[in-house]
Amino acid sequence: MANDKSSIQLVTRGILSENPIFKLALSMCPAVGISTTVMNGIMLGIAVLFVQVFSSVTISIFKNMIHPRIRIPTYTLTIATWVTVIDLVLAAYMPEAYAKMGIFVKLIVAFAIITMRLEMFACKEPVKDSFWDGIGMGLGFMVGMMAIGFIRELLGSGAILGHDVLGFKPLLFFILPSAGFFVVGLMMAFFNWIEVYYKRTKGLQ
Amino acid sequence: MVFAKTKSLLLTLLFLLAPLCVSAETLVVEQSFNGDHEIQATFATAADKAVAEDISRYTVFEEQDPDIRLTITSAKLGADGKNVSLHFADPLNTANTHVVAMKGSGEAEQTLFKVSKSYLGYLFGIFISALLINNFVFTKYLGLCVFFGTSKKKSTAKGMGVVFTLVMVVSAIMSWFFYQFILIPYDLNFLQIVVFIGLVSLTVQAVDTILRKVNPILFNSFGVFLVLVIANCVIIAVPLIVANNNYNFFETLMLALGAGGGFLLALYLMSAVSERLQLANIPPTFKGLPIAFIVAGQFAMAFLGFSGLQVF
Known part of the structure; x- marks a missing residue:
């Protein structure tokens, strides 16, 4: 078993080929809702990363004790427990960031991506692989959130991570809530276009 | 059947809401918003014009933020001496409950009443x-x-x-x-x-x-x-x-x-x-x-x- 190689593969798979936001199109709500700045993306990304890794590992440890018929409620309760932990930790140590993210931290409990990874991966694979898969998915989510946040923050307020970069505000529209839909839609179209373009050039050669 | 259910529901609702309607102070019989800039109040008895029109006797604030006092531009007493209307400099957020405190003519007695939409x-x-x-x-x-x-x-x-x-x-x-x-x-x-x-x-x-x-x-x-x-x-x-x-x-x-x-x-x-x-x-x-x-x-x-x- 080439464990080192597979762990890297698992992580990169989560970030690139199975990116939760752009490829699997799951957990869209926060991607649209609070991706107004890069910082928000990083914070929620970290929260999701922790919840994903902890629940993946928990389920993977106990996978042989869970009766298949009650597996979904078990997953839900496991995720809910870890979300509660993360929620309390964030509220205690990062009150400002917590206030910005509002209800979305608690809503991690309903993220389809976490349940899906538990169902598809953690309940079958060993603990170590589940850990890396969780890291990959969490990072993939974080990267997606940061990418959307980067575009919206740069175009909306001319800043990155709160530092003024452009010196002017190109399009205030991108800070507005509805712009989230447009940015995500256009980015998806962009990735599709790259794929189509790549296939076309490959086919020609 | 459905009608009876609705009726009983409405009755329960009325029963629950009833205390809200009769909770008004004895001195102030009726109070309401009148547009964005005005609060109207009706007293039980006719009030003294000099006292009722003195804006320094009124303090008005939103229930959630007692520290933010709203500026009153004028207070007008109606012809019968019972109606007083307070005008405000800024538009009121009529979605929130407003508290009006009045100092009476006598000693330090103060009357509080709340104005809110139904x-x-x-x-x-x-x-x-x-x-x-x-x-x-x-x-x-x-x-x-x-x-x-x-x-x-x-x-x-x-x-x-x-x-x-x-x-x-x-x-x-x-x-x-x-x-x-x-x-x-x-x-x-x-x-x-x-x-x-x-x-x-x-x-x-x-x-x-x-x-x-x-x-x-x-x-x-x-x-x-x-x-x-x-x-x-x-x-x-x-x-x-x-x-x-x-x-x-x-x-x-x-x-x-x-x-x-x-x-x-x-x-x-x-x-x-x-x-x-x-x-x-x-x-x-x-x-x-x-x-x-x-x-x-x-x-x-x-x-x-x-x-x-x-x-x-």
Whole structure:
């Protein structure tokens, strides 16, 4: 078993080929809702990363004790427990960031991506692989959130991570809530276009 | 039967609201907002003109922020000496309860009275707000997975919306009881998420079982959607918002109804567009989700127009 190689593969798979936001199109709500700045993306990304890794590992440890018929409620309760932990930790140590993210931290409990990874991966694979898969998915989510946040923050307020970069505000529209839909839609179209373009050039050669 | 139910519900409602109507102070018989800049009050007896028109005797503030005093420009006494109208420099936010404190002519005696819009209007405001102004899909971005997944056909959208509304109302009411009578008294607030998600799953299971027995035809058309409802952020969001704002029972009911109705509305609008999109000539890179997102963005922009909407 080439464990080192597979762990890297698992992580990169989560970030690139199975990116939760752009490829699997799951957990869209926060991607649209609070991706107004890069910082928000990083914070929620970290929260999701922790919840994903902890629940993946928990389920993977106990996978042989869970009766298949009650597996979904078990997953839900496991995720809910870890979300509660993360929620309390964030509220205690990062009150400002917590206030910005509002209800979305608690809503991690309903993220389809976490349940899906538990169902598809953690309940079958060993603990170590589940850990890396969780890291990959969490990072993939974080990267997606940061990418959307980067575009919206740069175009909306001319800043990155709160530092003024452009010196002017190109399009205030991108800070507005509805712009989230447009940015995500256009980015998806962009990735599709790259794929189509790549296939076309490959086919020609 | 339905009529009797509605009637008894209304009676309960009236009974519960009755204390609110008779709670006015003895000195001030009636008080109300008059437009954006004015509060009107009617005294039980005629007041002294010099005292009643002295604006330094009045202090007015919103109930939530007692430290922010509102500036009064003038106070006018009516011809009969009973009506006084206070004019304000800035427009009042009539959605909030305002407290008016008056110093009487005698010693330091002070009369407080509260001005607010009618409670039913306030409840209706919560409903309209959840339905249109803060639409859960277009303004709060909740339930997007289901929203994009099931808004392909109008019939599916309708079924889904109705099931969601049903589950939302039932689970919100159950969560409210749990929150008020178990979580708060025993100081178990931190268990919110675990309890609420459990209750939502339970509601879905219950609706599934009951519907299967009571109305098999309805179950056959809705049953497929029920599985999708179990862990959805739009449903779990309602109890969380209720717990955050410490809503009472009727407010909870209105929020759940509004949120469910808003979801139904959003699904229906989107499915209507989706049906047309299938016939349209879309660039291949935009096919599927990207174009759905852009359409949703346009809806969200349209829904921005509802912000600032005030009923009553």
